[in-house]
Each structure stands twice: as structure tokens, then as C-alpha cells.
Amino acid sequence: MSRDKQNEGITLLGNNNTKYPQTYDPSVLETFANKHPGRDYFVKFNCPEFTSLCPITGQPDFATVYISYVPREKMVESKSLKLYLFGFRNRGDFHEDCVNIIINDLIDLMDPAYIEVWGKFLPRGGISIDPYCNYGKKGTKWEQVAWDRLARHDMYPEKIDNR
Template identity: 45%
Template sequence: MTDIPFPTTTESVKYGERAIEENELITFPNPRPGRPYDVNITLPEFTCKCPFSGYPDFATIYITYTPNEKVVELKAIKLYINGYRDRYISHEESVNQIMDDFLAVADPLKFKIKGDFQPRGNVHMTVEIDYEKPV
């Protein structure tokens, strides 16, 4: 058995950070095209930074979509979402950007996203968007 060396603070980019930096939303063919079904994804560890204060924001992102020709790979979604952790972005813009990126790669029939942000300063906020592909 080989010991994995514990990373030191002098190392530049860790393998997890590199995976997050290099991520892209990857799709694969829908295994059941023509059959409408919903895919529900919960991402309970979303983080970003407030563009005004720099304080961290924490949220659970809920995504439900009805695939068209493509399905998005789950590990790719995880890495993509983790890419927000150091971004200065508002609640509203982060949820809209996630939706835009998802629609661009997957072109789903329907897409619903909800960002449920943890209270900060006694204020709780959710951002929700429903989309249906025009016919």
C-alpha cells in the first residue's frame, strides 16, 4: 500500500481545483427519446460570493428537466456548480446563468430551476425560473 502525500500549502493547483477549472457540461444521448420523463437534481452545496460584500452565499439548487435529445452527465454538473464557489455573482444572476448554460448544451423540452439561498442578515431568498421549449 502506498501512502498519498498530504498536500502542502506550497503546491499550486490541486487535482480537484483543476477538475473544476477544466469542467464543462457534458451530455450524452437520451436513452429514451420521444418518451417524456423528468430528471430531478438537487445540489445542496452551492456557494458563490456576494458581488457587493464578498461574503459567501450558500444555497441548494433544484433542477428538474425533461430531456429532448441529450441528457447532462451528473459529474459534469457537480464540477460546473462547484465552479461558482469563487465567483462574485448575485443570487438572481447565478440561477439565470446556470439555466442559460444548461439550455445551451442540453436543449431540454422543459427546464425548471430553483435557487434556495440560506438566510443572511435575516433575509431568505429563492429564485425560480420555469422554461418550456417553444414548439
């Protein structure tokens, strides 16, 4: 397959005229072909500057969002993911909603074998909230992996020192 064919549909990477979204827009997400679809491997994104708004007070919330997935045929392009996550900064959602919206959009986009999203939000009002969700493709070994990881998730939580 030619390089142009492999990268077909990627319009944001290398584009100097990037427009940053002001609102949530999953249509900004782009994919490219996985060159190793016969191998299971993890891809991990760390977004230490994730922001959203509290849907009640309108106050900003800050988090590091971790996205790990095992691709199948498609992979998410990182610049489009950055712009997609940037679109949450003016959106009012609870922390738990943010991670579930992100995972649902990425499942719809890529149809991965496995994916997990973990938001580690900074404390506000003296409490931090760290929602975690995952998904394993039904009928595959990854369905059981998802349950096992969820059941054992955060059994040894880190020491919190006001982040």
C-alpha cells in the same frame, strides 16, 4: 448503438484525476444521449452544497439548488454538472443571476423540452432569497407548461425555520 458510441464525449465520469475548477466554466459540462427520447420524463438534481459569492461584499452565499428537466436528445452528465456548479464558489453573482446563468447554460447545452432551476439560499442579514426560473421549448406543449408552473410557483410556500 454501441455502449462506447453512446458514451462518446464523457471524460469526467470515472476519472480519478478530476481537477476541481476554481472559476466558472460552462465548457466543463458534458452530455450523453438520451436512450428514451420518445418519452417525456423528469430528471431532477439536488445540489445542497451550492456556494457563490455576493458580488458587492464578497461574502459567501450557500444554497440548495434544484434543477429539474425533461430531456430531448441530450442529457447532462452528473459529474460534469457537479464540477460546473462547484465553479460558482469563487464567482460573484446575485442569487437571481446564479439561477438564470445556470438555466441558460443548460438550455444551450441540452436543448431540453422543459427545465427549471430553483435556488433556496440560506438567510444572510435575516433574509433568504429563493429565485426560481423555468423554460419550455417554444412551439411545444412545454411552453405552456412553463408558463403554468411559473404562474403557480410557490403558491403554498414551506414554513421557514431558519433552514
